[in-house]
Amino acid sequence: xxxxxxxxxxxxxxxxxxxxxxxxxxxxxxxxxxxxxxxxxxxxxxxxxxxxxxxxxxxxxxxxxxxxxxxxxxxxxxxxxxxxxxxxxxxxxxxxxxxxxxxxxxxxxxxxxxxxxxxxxxxxxxxxxxxxxxxxxxxxxxxxxxxxxxxxxxxxxxxxxxxxxxxxxxxxxxxxxxxxxxxxxxxxxxxxxxxxxxxxxxxxxxxxxxxxxxxxxxxxxxxxxxxxxxxxxxxxxxxxxxxxxxxxxxxxxxxxxxxxxxxxxxxxxx
Amino acid sequence: xxxxxxxxxxxxxxxxxxxxxxxxxxxxxxxxxxxxxxxxxxxxxxxxxxxxxxxxxxxxxxxxxxxxxxxxxxxxxxxxxxxxxxxxxxxxxxxxxxxxxxxxxxxxxxxxxxxxxxxxxxxxxxxxxxxxxxxxxxxxxxxxxxxxxxxxxxxxxxxxxxxxxxxxxxxxxxxxxxxxxxxxxxxxxxxxxxxxxxxxxxxxxxxxxxxxxxxxxxxxxxxxxxxxxxxxxxxxxxxxxxxxxxxxxxxxxxxxxxxxxxxxxx
Numbered sequence: 001x002x003x004x005x006x007x008x009x010x011x012x013x014x015x016x017x018x019x020x021x022x023x024x025x026x027x028x029x030x031x032x033x034x035x036x037x038x039x040x041x042x043x044x045x046x047x048x049x050x051x052x053x054x055x056x057x058x059x060x061x062x063x064x065x066x067x068x069x070x071x072x073x074x075x076x077x078x079x080x081x082x083x084x085x086x087x088x089x090x091x092x093x094x095x096x097x098x099x100x101x102x103x104x105x106x107x108x109x110x111x112x113x114x115x116x117x118x119x120x121x122x123x124x125x126x127x128x129x130x131x132x133x134x135x136x137x138x139x140x141x142x143x144x145x146x147x148x149x150x151x152x153x154x155x156x157x158x159x160x161x162x163x164x165x166x167x168x169x170x171x172x173x174x175x176x177x178x179x180x181x182x183x184x185x186x187x188x189x190x191x192x193x194x195x196x197x198x199x200x201x202x203x204x205x206x207x208x209x210x211x212x213x214x215x216x217x218x219x220x221x222x223x224x225x226x227x228x229x230x231x232x233x234x235x236x237x238x239x240x241x242x243x244x245x246x247x248x249x250x251x252x253x254x255x256x257x258x259x260x261x262x263x264x265x266x267x268x269x270x
Numbered sequence: 271x272x273x274x275x276x277x278x279x280x281x282x283x284x285x286x287x288x289x290x291x292x293x294x295x296x297x298x299x300x301x302x303x304x305x306x307x308x309x310x311x312x313x314x315x316x317x318x319x320x321x322x323x324x325x326x327x328x329x330x331x332x333x334x335x336x337x338x339x340x341x342x343x344x345x346x347x348x349x350x351x352x353x354x355x356x357x358x359x360x361x362x363x364x365x366x367x368x369x370x371x372x373x374x375x376x377x378x379x380x381x382x383x384x385x386x387x388x389x390x391x392x393x394x395x396x397x398x399x400x401x402x403x404x405x406x407x408x409x410x411x412x413x414x415x416x417x418x419x420x421x422x423x424x425x426x427x428x429x430x431x432x433x434x435x436x437x438x439x440x441x442x443x444x445x446x447x448x449x450x451x452x453x454x455x456x457x458x459x460x461x462x463x464x465x466x467x468x469x470x471x472x473x474x475x476x477x478x479x480x481x482x483x484x485x486x487x488x489x490x491x492x493x494x495x496x497x498x499x500x501x502x503x504x505x506x507x508x509x510x511x512x513x514x515x516x517x518x519x520x521x522x523x524x525x526x527x528x529x530x531x532x533x534x535x536x
Contacts, residue, residue: 191479
């Protein structure tokens with residue numbers, strides 16, 4: 001099936017504009033989000049006009065594809081354009097439904113991993129961290145920078161949809177070959193930045209002085225900073241990390257942070 | 271200052287726009303840095319909005335829905351941080367703490383939606399089985415409208431209707447408590463970073479975390495861009511290296527297969 005369409009230019013039901021719109025429509029995946037099916041209804045909604053075109057004279061096929069796609073789907077929203085483009089070529093080539101189902105099972109999990117690693121754990125801390133540090137001083141360029149970066153990411157859904165559609169089944173190899181390397185490399189970049197963010201933006205300084213009379217020393221400036229600057233924020237982050245590993249709910253960590261800060265303020269240590 | 275009725279309505283409309291974006295995650299204008307800025311504009315204090323946006327964004331840097339837990343809602347937190355700071359003349363860092371209960375309320379409303387929207391699934395299934403595309407498309411607008419409206423209502427009630435009690439509360443807070451909230455606002459980013467680490471940190475990545483931390487502690491700079499560049503360099507080195515390794519591995523495999531084939535032949 002794929003071999004005959006690969007050589008030469010295959011004729012397509014869809015124009016370039018249609019495929020770009022598929023990228024834009026991929027924003028609908030979370031429309032009817034629920035724990036039961038996650039993205040399924042929105043995912044189906046986004047692609048519905050395209051299936052209507054493919055199965056114009058085949059009501060049975062349309063019912064089949066709608067029902068198939070209402071099964072549980074969960075992957076990374078910003079990467080859906082690639083997946084939608086890829087699956088659209090397969091629907092167009094009338095690939096066996098069981099093959100498509102198997103492919104979804106094989107691809108969606110790894111794609112969720114890469115997507116989260118790139119978009120939430122790398123781009124978000126970097127862009128958020130940089131624009132927030134500009135905004136903190138009252139500079140409007142901060143929010144503007146943030147908006148522009150994410151506007152670009154919104155726009156990039158269009159070329160991503162074309163990528164998935166044009167690569168077709170070849171995209172599977174590309175994704176499987178690179179998914180490990182990409183999330184590995186994104187983790188390196190992300191963790192380096194998080195290390196920097198911990199040092200720069202977690203503010204903890206002791207006011208406490210020890211000693212009596214003329215021989216008082218400031219615990220922060222003359223002891224902790226001498227051992228290592230920012231050692232308190234680093235230790236606190238790892239305390240919370242340890243609690244998270246013990247499956248403590250993040251809400252409790254927020255409560256703990258407030259309780260800690262208020263006690264520190266009350267006894268005058270910070 | 272007080273939030274006027276018109277300002278309350280404008281905030282509600284703004285909350286509906288960014289609330290919808292928060293649900294769909296399309297433009298990412300639901301992040302505090304954008305939410306606060308425009309809320310500041312509505313209240314006539316853009317400067318305050320931008321500053322509050324920077325601080326709140328940092329507090330939420332790692333609090334993402336990607337880890338599997340829904341964090342306090344960024345839309346309501348952003349709006350209320352600016353509203354509380356503007357109406358009570360408190361520092362934005364203190365206001366973040368006071369806005370959190372509102373953000374958690376919205377978080378629980380969203381969690382309720384995530385569970386209860388399962389009710390729509392049988393209708394979706396019915397339309398799918400019948401190939402009824404028109405009804406299927408239309409049904410999606412019901413959850414979307416419910417979400418959008420609840421953002422508007424929560425924002426209006428929190429920003430406009432609750433400002434009196436909020437003012438009484440803030441003005442009756444003793445100095446140590448206000449200062450405690452301000453401290454907490456500065457420590458709060460730690461929660462998000464810890465959550466990021468929970469998902470990302472494996473022992474072999476620890477050196478990178480430490481390196482970023484050490485650079486930021488030793489070299490003074492105004493934002494994290496230099497560290498992002500260092501991280502980028504390390505990532506590139508590792509990328510080229512692992513590509514090389516992959517190539518070697520596949521060549522080794524080929525060699526192995528060849529000799530294996532020969533032995534089979536003999």
